[in-house]
Amino acid sequence: MADLAAWGDDYLLGTLVVLKVFVVALIMAVIFGLIGAAARLSRNRIVSGLAKIYVVAFRGAPEIIILLIFYFGIAVSLTALVQYFDPATKFVDIPPFWAGSAAIGLIVGAYMTETFRGAFLGVDHGQVESAYALGLSKFQTFFHVRVPQMWRLALPNFGNHMLSIMKDTALISVIGLEEITFVAQMATSVTRQPFTMYMTVALIYLAITTLITFGVAALEKYANRHLRGAR
């Protein structure tokens, strides 16, 4: 336990890095999800086809492969680009934080695409028609009729996607970001107590995922407050 206490600061900093990746990746995933859902619902066949390819590729390929493509791929591309202007450059390194956040954002964005699309289609069509009949514009219908119901429909899946993002952050240790899994690797090589160190990582993740689960449950209760008694 004394060994673990000595690494307390590193675990704390690692947890902060995990939370930062989580926030950045979540924002990216929501943006990609909204763009993807809009594209999937588009009447333009090429646009919706491209969105479909995005969803299939990023949901079907292993997360770690996508992460490695991002990290090493962007590094190679950037190196080639910089060498074109300055042939003396040997290698351009890209920060694992951004490569990792972008990769996780794109992966979970593919899942969010389907969630948002389902939520959009889940709103009762009769309500949309009555909104038009009452003279609401397309814009007004979207924000006053669709959105208030869409977020309620998307919430359970959205919570699961947040948990996926949280758990995927552990992968970024593979490309060398100093988050908690990476801290545990360092600590293990010094203290020779791998079980203690990795179990600590697991418990930190468990604490964060539990908080997310409770948060989403509270939001769901709030979102469905008008349905109470109906179910």
Next chain:
Amino acid sequence: MTLDPQLILDSLPLIAQGLGITLKLLLYSALFGIGLAIITLVMRISGRWYLSWPAQVYIYFFRGTPILVQIFIIYYGLPQFGFIRGSILWPILREPFACCVIALGLNSGAYVSEILRGGVLGVDKGLTEAGKALGLSSPQRFIYITAPIAIRLSLPAYSNEFISTLKATALASTVTLMDVTGVARTLVSQTYAPYEIFIAAAILYLAFAWISYVALAWLEARASRYVKKGN
């Protein structure tokens, strides 16, 4: 800078060398997971707290932590304890392959258990009541009435979980296994062509995910062949 399609085609047979390990990992951990899921399901629906609590703690832990950390705890962590190194299981727990099967199986078991529970809860109560009226005992009702319907109801969600397990096998490369991802990572370090080789690996995973999807969809169609269409 430019993508070389020829290199993607050339690297496919090389990467396919890792396919054997990936498939073995998938098959063993999926079977192990199903076994665990059935045991924990029975523990949870038994109605006895000393059976259902351990099952719930197990499910909570394995669903709330990243698979990568679970693999590290089992592969790097367990040898911290002398009694494990001295036990008869040590020749198994020393092998990265066995450790990955255990970690992936434990993980998938937790998810599948939840899926099966959803299936069991989805079985119409009237059917088991009818079984009771016909004089079937509680185990008979479970085996002949609840289980076959619960399996059919669980298949769509299980299909997703199976593909998740396939994707999770890619993490075996982090503990030195030469699966598809492991071979791809070695090739990248030799050729330094990350796009081509990782994309070739991703294509293999996508192809396999698609095959699993089609096979499980066929199974689902077969399992519901007597269900009235259009329900």
